[in-house]
Amino acid sequence: MDTDVQRLRQMSGLVTPMALRVAVTLGLPDRLRDNPATAHELAPELEVDPLALDLLLGHLTTLGVAELTDDGYRTTDLGALLGADAGNGLNNQLHQDTAAGRADLAFIDLIHSIRTGEPAYPVRYGQGFWTDLAEQPHLRDAFDRQMNNRVRDSIPRIVAGFDWARFGTVVDVGGGHGSLLAAVLAANPGMRGHLVDLEESAAGARALFREHGLADRAEVTGGSFFDPLPSGGDAYLLFDILHNWDDERAHRILARCVEALPAGGRVLVVETLGGNSEFDLVMLVHFGGRDRELHDFERLAAAHGLRVESVTQVAGGRSLIEFTR
Numbered sequence: 091m092d093t094d095v096q097r098l099r100q101m102s103g104l105v106t107p108m109a110l111r112v113a114v115t116l117g118l119p120d121r122l123r124d125n126p127a128t129a130h131e132l133a134p135e136l137e138v139d140p141l142a143l144d145l146l147l148g149h150l151t152t153l154g155v156a157e158l159t160d161d162g163y164r165t166t167d168l169g170a171l172l173g174a175d176a177g178n179g180l181n182n183q184l185h186q187d188t189a190a191g192r193a194d195l196a197f198i199d200l201i202h203s204i205r206t207g208e209p210a211y212p213v214r215y216g217q218g219f220w221t222d223l224a225e226q227p228h229l230r231d232a233f234d235r236q237m238n239n240r241v242r243d244s245i246p247r248i249v250a251g252f253d254w255a256r257f258g259t260v261v262d263v264g265g266g267h268g269s270l271l272a273a274v275l276a277a278n279p280g281m282r283g284h285l286v287d288l289e290e291s292a293a294g295a296r297a298l299f300r301e302h303g304l305a306d307r308a309e310v311t312g313g314s315f316f317d318p319l320p321s322g323g324d325a326y327l328l329f330d331i332l333h334n335w336d337d338e339r340a341h342r343i344l345a346r347c348v349e350a351l352p353a354g355g356r357v358l359v360v361e362t363l364g365g366n367s368e369f370d371l372v373m374l375v376h377f378g379g380r381d382r383e384l385h386d387f388e389r390l391a392a393a394h395g396l397r398v399e400s401v402t403q404v405a406g407g408r409s410l411i412e413f414t415r
Contacts, residue, residue: 109149110172111191114184118147119155119165119172126161179239188232193219193376200375209378219376230290234266237330245273247405248360254278257356261286261323263315263347264331268295271327272302284309284320315343319350326351329360330408332390336378340390348394348415357396357413359387360404387411 113119116136121127129144136143147163150156155169165173174181185191192215199210211219223230241248248270254260255278262271265285275283283304285295289312299308311320316339319326326347332340347357362369364383373379382390388398396413404410 105149106153109146109153110155111184111186111194112146113150113155114172114181115186115191117174118150119169119181120174122156122163122165123170123173126159126164128162131162179236182232182236182239185232187228188236189219189223189229190232190236192222192229194372196375197371200371203374203378207374207378210375211377224288227290230288234291234294237266238269241270241330241406244404244406244408245270248408248410249273249277251404252402252410255281257324258282259284259323259325260358261320261326261350263319263326263328263343265295265327265329266291268298268308268310270329271295271308272298272304275304275307276302282307282309284311284323286311286313286315286319288312288314315346317346319346321350321352323350323355324352325356325358327358327360332359332379332387333361333373333381334377334379337390340379341393344390344394344396348396351415353415355415356399357391359411359413360408361387361411362407363409365407384409384411 116138121132129147130140132138133140133143147156150169151158151163155166155172156163157166158164170176171178172180172184182188183190186195193211196210196214199213202208202213203210209218211222215222223233254274258280259282260271260274262268262283262285264287265271266287268285271283271285275281285292285308287295292310292312295308296305296310299305299310309320315331328343328347331343335343344357351357362381364381366381370380373381384398384401391397391413395415397415399412399414402410402412
């Protein structure tokens with residue numbers, strides 16, 4: 091019984107998660123990686139209270155992400171994984187002034203989401219997640235980097251696991267900086283691509299396509315997927331898009347794809363088909379969305395005259411659902 095109580099206490103505690111997030115936000119893992127320092131030395135530099143900082147560093151030492159040396163506190167190898175250049179996405183996820191780190195703080199109002207079915211993000215920040223990204227470019231940039239990091243290792247398997255070459259042109263709807271579309275085009279020289287995303291992300295996609303020598307086969311349009319989409323695509327791709335939205339807005343996105351779809355065209359939806367309870371709560375609190383099961387997608391699609399043609403397991407737990415009229 092005591093073990094179970096202790097386990098529940100550890101699971102419900104906020105101290106350690108917030109200590110790690112504050113450490114990342116202050117830049118401690120990088121600052122102390124090769125230059126140990128005491129709390130009193132660091133405090134003026136970071137503009138924080140020295141006693142409070144010493145308490146934070148003490149807990150980070152208990153966690154094993156810092157250690158106390160003769161010269162002061164130093165980042166351990168474990169703590170180095172929280173560094174900005176560690177390449178694992180943790181820093182971008184935990185920093186309180188990035189899109190994900192900021193959004194996670196809305197979990198303090200999870201009860202609002204459970205009571206209403208609506209996101210908690212606007213309760214904390216006064217407006218929705220996507221509005222914040224539109225108004226604060228550094229949040230948009232952090233979000234795009236987070237998405238790139240999430241799919242980076244999965245892209246080769248997604249490209250290899252589906253017959254993309256049968257489509258002359260794929261329109262990547264909400265394609266971010268274009269990492270997936272670039273990989274698809276590179277593997278299929280006879281294809282063309284057209285990426286649509288808000289201008290801040292579209293600019294990054296243009297640069298990526300130029301960098302990979304794909305600018306002659308990859309067109310980019312800055313705009314919202316709630317507005318009319320470019321015509322001329324044989325397939326309209328929604329990669330990790332619909333889970334970010336409630337059913338009402340998911341219908342609006344699908345309607346735009348169908349509106350642009352030619353006879354014989356396809357809508358390709360790549361999503362995880364349910365199964366991750368923690369991620370579902372993240373989608374709810376951040377956006378009011380969720381991962382859906384196949385029958386949920388069938389129901390959404392049927393309202394737009396679409397039916398499932400095939401379901402292909404691709405990578406990272408994701409499935410590619412191909413819809414046709």
